[in-house]
Amino acid sequence: MNDLIISLDTKADAPLYEQICEYFKQEIQEGRLAAGVRLPSSRALAGNLAVSRSTVDLAYDQLVSEGYIEAVPCKGYYVCDIEGLYYGTGRRQEQTDAGSGASQEGALKGRPHETKRQADRESFKDRDGFVYDFALNGIAPGSFPHNAWRRLSRQVLTDAQDSLFALGDPCGELSLREAIAEYLYRARGVHCEPEQILVGAGNDYLLMLLCTILGRDRRIAMENPTYRSAWHDFGHMGFERCVVNQDEQGIDVKDLEQTGADMVYVMPSHQFPMGTVMPLKRRLSLLKWAGRGERYIIEDDYDSEFRYKGKPIPALQGFDKEERVIYLGTFSKSIAPSIRISYMVLPKKLMRRYLSGENPFSVTVSRADQKILERFLREGHYERHLNRMRSLYKGKHDLLLRWLKDSMGNVCTYFGEHAGVHLLVQLKNGLSEQEAVEKAARLGVRVYGLSEFLVSGQTPPMQSTVLLGYATMPEEDLEEGIKRLTAAWSGTEI
Known part of the structure; x- marks a missing residue:
């Protein structure tokens, strides 16, 4: 592979290392470079492409930091198994924050204060x-x-108009909801319009908001054991709660039917705390349950980004043909808990019900933070x-x-x-x-x-x-x- 040919455009806006990086990513994503394949050494590739070795090193470092390749000491660079790896089609800018994530933890090692800390x-x-x-x-x-977030924060505040400091859309900025809808479709198979999305500061707030839409005369079922914060949220809202058994495939739908519940809260991609990944057949059975009467499924997809074996199953919402699934997602698990930006995808009829009421709640996330996150998504940083x-x-x-x-x-x-x-x-x-x-x-x-x-x-x-x-x-x-x-x-x- 040392004679690998990559077409580089020296007049393009994208740096040469980024062009090399994008070439390898596409080859790996499309299966032309299989897992375990050894890449050319940085010296050999640099000589073949007539670029500096540091240019190739930058590209390889970026590919390592994004999980596409791995560096094996004394052996070289090898293609990783990217099954389950997320890759989208968002617009990219120069990756000046290359390796600022995983590499930062390793960079702490060896500093003088680290020895004292140990x-x-x-x-x-x-x-x-x-x-x-x-x-x-x-x-x-x-x-x-840090690097990307700091730069985007500076850009947002520099470009800010007075309108940025007004309340804004009570459902969240439309441009952010558009970016979330695009991401959900690509990464999770969620089918929704931006107008179906509500943005809020954390799932607790969104569940409270859901209560105002559905009313308190509800009986909700949850798996046992379960995410206790949500259990208490529903109790504070006045919902009647009941528990349902689960097996190695997730919630027991027959047991659910016996509860008389008209709502159920589930985490099919990775149930907390049991770690169960609900298979497709059980998901379809759950959707069939919801189709009988005025029933709803709350799908909490809290950490679906992290999967280590097999291809991820699309979100339950993507299989919903009768508008029975209310989808919850958050950026707290993947970016940071303090970001406090979550979102809820409502069936169209529930969103119409919410907007037809008097005085929808003001959005609980600042417009500046929403704009930063929007750019973080659109520019490929996420x-x-x-x-x-x-x-x-x-x-x-x-x-x-x-x-x-x-x-x-x-x-x-x-x-x-x-x-x-x-x-x-x-x-x-x-x-x-x-x-x-x-x-x-x-x-x-x-x-x-x-x-x-x-x-x-x-x-x-x-x-x-x-x-x-x-x-x-x-x-x-x-x-x-x-x-x-x-x-x-x-x-x-x-």
Whole structure:
């Protein structure tokens, strides 16, 4: 492959390294460069294309940061398996923030203060005394796209007219809703018009807004265990709530039918906390349930961007022919919790009902923040950020799985590992859930028992099970946390 020919245009606006990068991305996306193929060395490719080696290095670095290729020490660059990788068709600008995501975490290593941080780690315990926290919320340290976000913020404020500081459209800026609709169609198979989208500061607000649209005389079903925040939200709204059993394919539709519910809240792409990915047949059964009477499905697609095995199944909403699915999405999981920008796709008739009422609520996200996010989506930054994050999280995901297989195979089993940023571990050495949590805590490690996510009065679907999140932990912390869990649960020395 050293004689590879890439047509480069020295007069084009795009830099040469970006043209090289785009060539390889297209070849990989369209399958002409298969996973495992070795790319030419940067020296060989530079000589063949008559460009500087630094130009090729920039292109390779960008491809690595976006998850298209990997650098194998002493061997070279190899094409990655991009199954599940997100790539869209958004307009691109010069990628001056190349590698600013996943590489930033690695860049922290080796700094003088890092050595001191490791030496004094015991003094950095959280307020409850934990040194290592397998947290279920948050993002990887150093992964926020500072460069792109800072530049877009500056551009938005520089170009701002007085109208930017007025209230704006109560549903959210139309241009942002157009960008979200385009992204959802490409990445999740969601079919909607921008006019069906409501933008809000977090899912709690959007669920409250949904209550004003549907009215309080509703009976809603939720899986058990489930996302407790949503369970409490529906309780605060005055909905009558009930729980439904789930199996290895997700919610039990026959059990749902017996509840008399006219609404159901599900997370088919990656159920929290069980990690179940609902197969297509079960999704179609759920849609069939919704088609009988005035029933609605709330589909929470909270972390569908992260999938590590198999091709992602399109969103449930994409199969809905009768306008029964209310789709919820958020940028908090993929960008940062503090962004607080979520969106809800309503069936057209529900949106008409909302807009026909008096005085729709003002949008709870500033117009400036909406404009920044719109540009982040349209200019290709979100695509690149997702690919960096998926590559970063997959490395941590694989590290956890290697530990579970190689060191803990006789102590526990695991599941829910194919998507999201957490997995479940079931102890099979006689430890109860409480004992597993307490033994880990004695060694300064926080893990989360499955029973914490049960609806009051319900029993867990399986015993001795804990959840391990891996998004927020640097890899060196993850490795140390794993060592301590091994000692805690298998009775060995650290």
